[in-house]
Amino acid sequence: MPKKEKSARYRGVYRVQGKTGVSYGIDYVHPATGQRIQKIVKTASSESEAFDIRCVELADAKRDAKNLTYGIAAKSKPVLFEDTVDAYLDWAKENKKSWETDFHRSKALKEGFKGKLLSDINPFMCEKYKMARAKAIAKKSVNKELSLARQAIDKAIEWGKYDGTNPFDKVARFKVTKGRKPGSLTPEQVQNIMDEIAHPVKRDMVAFDFYAGWRISEIRNLKWEDVDLEAGAAWIVEPKNGQSVKVELSNAALSIIKKQDRKGPYVFCFKNGMPFKTNLHKTITNAAKRAGVDLPPRKAWHILRRTWASMMLQNGCDVETLRVLGNWKDYSMPMWYADAGSPEHKKRILNRMPELGQESKVMEIEEKRVTV
Template identity: 30%
Template sequence: MGLYQRGTVWWVDLTTPNGERIRRSTGIEDRALAQEYHDRLKVGFWEEQRLGVRPQRSWQDAAVRWVKETRDKRTHGKDIAKLRWLDRYLGHLQLSQVTRDVIDQIAERKTRESSPSNANRYLALIRAILRRARDEWGWLESIPKVRLYREPKGRIRFLTPDEARRLLHELPAHLRDMAQFALATGLRQRNVSFLRWEQVDMARRVAWIHPDEAKAGRAIGVPLNASALEVLARRQGQDAEHVFTYEGMPVARCSTKAWKKALERAGIERTFRWHDLRHTWASWHVQSGTPLQELMELGSWASYEMVLRYAHLAADHLRGAACRIDGTLASQP
């Protein structure tokens, strides 16, 4: 058939010298350019199968293989969404055509559309795929350098106890219980949302997160304080399987209109995120004297550096050192 159109985009339909039928989108709306793509593709298969020339691999080939090989990745669904967005810019290119200029243009477009930090997530995915194509698949001899935007380190936003009480008061019951549990345990939103009763032992005052459910990939033991146990007592009998549900289903998404309206009524800026509840929990711990090493274990952070962001909230242990120079500028008799 050669070329055919679906909507405004041209597709190729050809048979290789080995008899394999190839059908794929060119990603191109101009017929002449699509014909050029078709011809290059056909010549490439002929050179590969008849002359033994190293085959040209497309971005689409790399994207499909990446999706297959990373299906166990926790952010697999997010990768697929990013690849769908990238397809409009890379879907018609060979890997060798994914140059620094092409990548920079994508970065500029994504930055205008959202933000530099969000653009970095797409650039990092492009870089990861290109590196695997070079280092593991042997599809490329060299790859362009992918430059990420510098991301400023923002301030940690955490609630005061009074703000937290106001927010809990304004939230609907199911979100209130989840938020209180998050503030009591420091668990990430997904671990709260899909917590099962089989993962809770109220008699021993402990819960646990399985390795495949944890961000760091290792099991988490969660000690339950009085506030967490209070929430669990309220939730008992509401669902046989999951601790937190709404209309019989786990609450997969918490940053809803109800969350934002509750923030507004509580007098808290709407930019406060659900994940900031974890920052709040960590900040309260540090301010209450919990050592950073213990906080690292409680929060299941992968490295000590990740808890150092809270160190400035615990300056009490340095007060003695600060006082050593108290008399340095004292008046001499």
């Protein structure tokens, strides 16, 4: 049987040397029941962590004992921050497409507030966490972690598991300015990337994205039942913004759909009819590298959506039509995605202005417009 060794520094803490390593336990007498509590704390990786958890449990027990003595009914059961985040993640898994992102962001939050009750967390502690995290990651990422914590506690309040205030509501977010626009590709660069992709369906997906501007997840999930070839349109089902919509497609985009073999319910798929499960990031980055085309970091497929938006504007598309076809909720995103074009294109636009004092040229330009 493993031998217990009392901590020389922390009261009520002991360590046990087992086959898989060292474990840490706590020992105290419950103030309400008088029962002696001895148990291994699985989440503790040191004596100090075990001591912190012992203090929290003992404080909770004393609070309950005091309420029992004076007949005070507790407003709500004490809730650990980690349990609150875990409950939120369980909900997010069923209700949010970005739940995996929330899961990764939650790791640092749970570590930063480990063993803390919601009632013990105050805005100052949240501010300390914010400043500490800003030294390790980008401020934009810190803001997203703070938002996740706020949302988790808001849900706990909504579900009746906590009746206090949300300390993260009083923590100001970092002011983050948008960086330089990532730009777009030229049609020649897109063609060069396609020439380096051997898989015919993946190559067609790149071409479809260039002509339609869809998100890669929308292309992967496009089904034959969502395509209306007679109307020249297709349904984007369950897109990123949550609004399923029917959008028109160009003749070039429709021709790409028509050339696909019907191997299953999905338009773009493997030979066995199964859809592509990933966003094919490596397909684009590797092809672009071989073609000598520089891509922005991270979401390589999005450069095709930016290119589509830029080409649409440069060829006379109005902003409202661009927003509808790109399935954006407002105008901010298409304007951020779109690139105004090359310096030569800007020069051509600028030089379309009539010259002052040249009435005949003005009239000539107006006549051409009417003719067109």
